[in-house]
Amino acid sequence: MNRQIIKLFGFIVVLFAILIGFTSWWSVFDAKALKEQNVNKRPLFEQQQIPRGRILAADGTVIAKSIPKGKGTGKRYVRHYPTGALFGHPIGYSFMEQGQTEFEQYHNAELTGEESEFGSILGELTGQKQEGEQIVTSLDPKAQEVAMGDLEAAGYGAVVAIDPSTGAVKVLASNPGYNPNRIPDKLKEWNQQKVRTPLYNRATQASFPPGSTFKVVTAAAGLESGVITPETTINAPGSITDEGHELANDYNQDWGSISLDTALTNSVNTWFAQLGQKVGQDDLFATMEKFGFNSKPPIDLPEEELSKSGVYDYESGTYLGRNDPVDLARVAIGQERLLATPLQIAMVAAAVANGGKLMKPQIWKRVVNVDGGVTKKMDPTVYSEPISGKTAEELTTAMEGVVDEGTGTNAAISGVPVAGKTGTAETPNNKECGGGEAENQAWFMGFAPADHPKIAIAATVSCTEQFGGDVAAPIFRDVAEAILAGE
Amino acid sequence: MTRDRNREMLALIPVALLLTAGFAAVFAQENSKLGNLSLTYGAYFFAVCLATHIYLRIRLPHADPYLFPLMAVLTAFGLVMIYRIDESLARDQANWFVFGLILFALTIQFLRDYEVLERYRYIIATIGILLLLAPRLPGIGEQVNGAYLGVKIGPISFQPAEFAKLAIVVFLASYLRENREVLIVGARRVLGVTLPPIKHFGPMLVVWGATMLLLVFIRDLGSSLMFFAAFLALLYVATGRFSFVVIGMALFLLGSWFIVSTVPHVHDRVEVWLHPYHDPTESGYQILQSIFAQADGGLFGKGFGQGLITIPGHPNNALLPAAQTDTIYSLIVNELGLFGACGLIATYLLITARGFKVALLANDGFSKLLATGLTAVFAIQAFVIIGGVTRVIPLTGVTLPFVSYGGSSIVANFVLLALLLLVSDRARREAEEGASRAERGEPLGALT
Numbered sequence: 054m055n056r057q058i059i060k061l062f063g064f065i066v067v068l069f070a071i072l073i074g075f076t077s078w079w080s081v082f083d084a085k086a087l088k089e090q091n092v093n094k095r096p097l098f099e100q101q102q103i104p105r106g107r108i109l110a111a112d113g114t115v116i117a118k119s120i121p122k123g124k125g126t127g128k129r130y131v132r133h134y135p136t137g138a139l140f141g142h143p144i145g146y147s148f149m150e151q152g153q154t155e156f157e158q159y160h161n162a163e164l165t166g167e168e169s170e171f172g173s174i175l176g177e178l179t180g181q182k183q184e185g186e187q188i189v190t191s192l193d194p195k196a197q198e199v200a201m202g203d204l205e206a207a208g209y210g211a212v213v214a215i216d217p218s219t220g221a222v223k224v225l226a227s228n229p230g231y232n233p234n235r236i237p238d239k240l241k242e243w244n245q246q247k248v249r250t251p252l253y254n255r256a257t258q259a260s261f262p263p264g265s266t267f268k269v270v271t272a273a274a275g276l277e278s279g280v281i282t283p284e285t286t287i288n289a290p291g292s293i294t295d296e297g298h299e300l301a302n303d304y305n306q307d308w309g310s311i312s313l314d315t316a317l318t319n320s321v322n323t324w325f326a327q328l329g330q331k332v333g334q335d336d337l338f339a340t341m342e343k344f345g346f347n348s349k350p351p352i353d354l355p356e357e358e359l360s361k362s363g364v365y366d367y368e369s370g371t372y373l374g375r376n377d378p379v380d381l382a383r384v385a386i387g388q389e390r391l392l393a394t395p396l397q398i399a400m401v402a403a404a405v406a407n408g409g410k411l412m413k414p415q416i417w418k419r420v421v422n423v424d425g426g427v428t429k430k431m432d433p434t435v436y437s438e439p440i441s442g443k444t445a446e447e448l449t450t451a452m453e454g455v456v457d458e459g460t461g462t463n464a465a466i467s468g469v470p471v472a473g474k475t476g477t478a479e480t481p482n483n484k485e486c487g488g489g490e491a492e493n494q495a496w497f498m499g500f501a502p503a504d505h506p507k508i509a510i511a512a513t514v515s516c517t518e519q520f521g522g523d524v525a526a527p528i529f530r531d532v533a534e535a536i537l538a539g540e
Numbered sequence: 541m542t543r544d545r546n547r548e549m550l551a552l553i554p555v556a557l558l559l560t561a562g563f564a565a566v567f568a569q570e571n572s573k574l575g576n577l578s579l580t581y582g583a584y585f586f587a588v589c590l591a592t593h594i595y596l597r598i599r600l601p602h603a604d605p606y607l608f609p610l611m612a613v614l615t616a617f618g619l620v621m622i623y624r625i626d627e628s629l630a631r632d633q634a635n636w637f638v639f640g641l642i643l644f645a646l647t648i649q650f651l652r653d654y655e656v657l658e659r660y661r662y663i664i665a666t667i668g669i670l671l672l673l674a675p676r677l678p679g680i681g682e683q684v685n686g687a688y689l690g691v692k693i694g695p696i697s698f699q700p701a702e703f704a705k706l707a708i709v710v711f712l713a714s715y716l717r718e719n720r721e722v723l724i725v726g727a728r729r730v731l732g733v734t735l736p737p738i739k740h741f742g743p744m745l746v747v748w749g750a751t752m753l754l755l756v757f758i759r760d761l762g763s764s765l766m767f768f769a770a771f772l773a774l775l776y777v778a779t780g781r782f783s784f785v786v787i788g789m790a791l792f793l794l795g796s797w798f799i800v801s802t803v804p805h806v807h808d809r810v811e812v813w814l815h816p817y818h819d820p821t822e823s824g825y826q827i828l829q830s831i832f833a834q835a836d837g838g839l840f841g842k843g844f845g846q847g848l849i850t851i852p853g854h855p856n857n858a859l860l861p862a863a864q865t866d867t868i869y870s871l872i873v874n875e876l877g878l879f880g881a882c883g884l885i886a887t888y889l890l891i892t893a894r895g896f897k898v899a900l901l902a903n904d905g906f907s908k909l910l911a912t913g914l915t916a917v918f919a920i921q922a923f924v925i926i927g928g929v930t931r932v933i934p935l936t937g938v939t940l941p942f943v944s945y946g947g948s949s950i951v952a953n954f955v956l957l958a959l960l961l962l963v964s965d966r967a968r969r970e971a972e973e974g975a976s977r978a979e980r981g982e983p984l985g986a987l988t
Contacts (some may be wrong), residue, residue: 061916079835080878087832088832306564
């Protein structure tokens, strides 16, 4: 019988080896896939047990922190946002049942301390508990407050302010906003809302007709391609016929032969429409794409919460490229099916302000670990170089004219030279506004000080009967002043 | 032999240290400070083990020196895990541990001549079957998750299958000892397959039928598998005919396939095993959470006391259902990782190895078969429950021997250990006597 006993033992060794095999499969080899299973809520619950890192504004104001609740193994951390609705966008929220959005979602790994696998294994061996890292952002609470206040007074809209030399995002405001502390009770209700949707980030997710602000892009393409110089004149009659339809200036004003400065200062439609046709679709689209159009903006927010800018074809649901048929003259003046996010327009302003170099816009500034040491720092990187330094200078001069004596005088700051461009797109029957006839999308984009830019801003107001120069330019001014005062 | 017993005593020291360290880890986790209570628990546990050791030194000086410390390791491990889940459950378990040791001592005291069991084998078999069917008796039977595994008489509830497994193994060892020759000699080859003689095929069919009936009655695939596998293991060792095992396996698969397709509860268990994601929040919840818990463990685990058992903020909603019994292995993987799990399985393997060693050394057929059967049923039980929570086989409500919470389990397994040590003591004593006689030049035949 002894031989059989030994064989039986061998069989049991095999059985136990199978158990170790299966355990290894679940615990190590298949673990990653299992953790990503939708029905697996364990990782989410576990994250609640980790004190999630704080999110701070540039001046140290606490935007988000974790508060412990319960005791023992039931102990968990609940997110609290001391600044309330001020930073609902772009910080988003993080709750166990409602999930995460925006900045909270994008920077989840750092905030939960999951950054390096090595670190966590080392932590396991030494019995150290996982703890989230703190993120300091470049957001400026004072300027954000000014932006939110102005937007609330004006209606719906968004403001984006970027430091052109680094890409640091100082303001990213969207109104109507929401108080993230109320997400656990209000999420469902807010999600069902059809108009005045508070969870929709109008600065990054929404795209609007950019109107005349886009003329800066057209001008950039003209200068950069050599089609025009600042001295080149184009005859700008009161109206032209484009693809069988009239394309007119405000009040059908005939400007005669004028150069870029005059055309931009007075936002002359017929001048830029003809420039667009001269530049051609290839060069105009090439310049657009270098400014970031037709791509998701390279900001540190979840990609699914960002919109592209470009000529959007509703029927096919696609952004059109340089070979698709478009009404080029109307694209050149920011009409046609052209849509842009406020973030994209701010990126255009920032690129011009930074001598033609577009920096990657980033909200985070540095990651600080539990012991107070900086583990990562935002390293300003060039996203693209859409225009030369010379072109940027020429554009700046023209944009200064807009604020000094043109449509954007309301953006002027005493003692500080400002460069900018207004925009007003007619958006009749806009559902978001309730379908009114006289609704406009008003814009202002620009930077200050024009000779040594510290801040580039795009401000937009939806559902307004006013023009960009009247409603958006003052917002630009207030926000720019707030930021420059804090410098 | 004192050298063996000294080894046993030395082996108990790391056990007590493990227990102390384990409790210390849980305390550190829960209170963020280290009290001397963990030391008290460790000392208490060590004292109880030492008392048992001294008892063994007197009563069974020749018995295998590793079996008791190995099982003490498992108990210590289980106590720490249960303590970490629920303090009051650990207190119960500690009481059951002491009670189990008392029954362990009583078994050794009164069953020194364990051949007496052979004389009562049919009574023992009947008791075994009755125990198995008891959960279906009205008034005392208890249904848990659709399976009939528990019995409740007044305030005491227990799992009769734990004790039935001992009775069945004793019966089978005795029956096969008597009939093994006939089963071998009378075997015929039909179409190249060795079949047992028709006359003796009967009892085999009876065991098979009983198992199938068990499956229908108690609706627990795991226990049925455990009993039938123990039977096949013994049949194989007794006859040396692998073909019997193959035939038995085929019969079992055929029978259980039929029952799975007709008995809804058993069918559901198999469905959940094959397609856990079909209903992830209800029927598939336990097995999926068991696997998710393992996925979170990784190589090293999250550390003692750091795994999640309930949903944070909802202490009554289980994240890992039945963590103290069915899924304790998943919690171990979660907190101690693959390494911890390998250590645990290695401990079961070492016990199995020592158990079979006892069987190898035993001189008579009954002792050999008894030791084999006890060891096999112990190892298979561990396989059935670990296999259940790792989705090797359908998940059933069998306990993880010495580790899971449960009085019946720990008490029955200590009786199992007592029987193994009894067989071991005699086998090793006889071997030593034989050796010393051979040294003195006495004829070995005088042994009988």
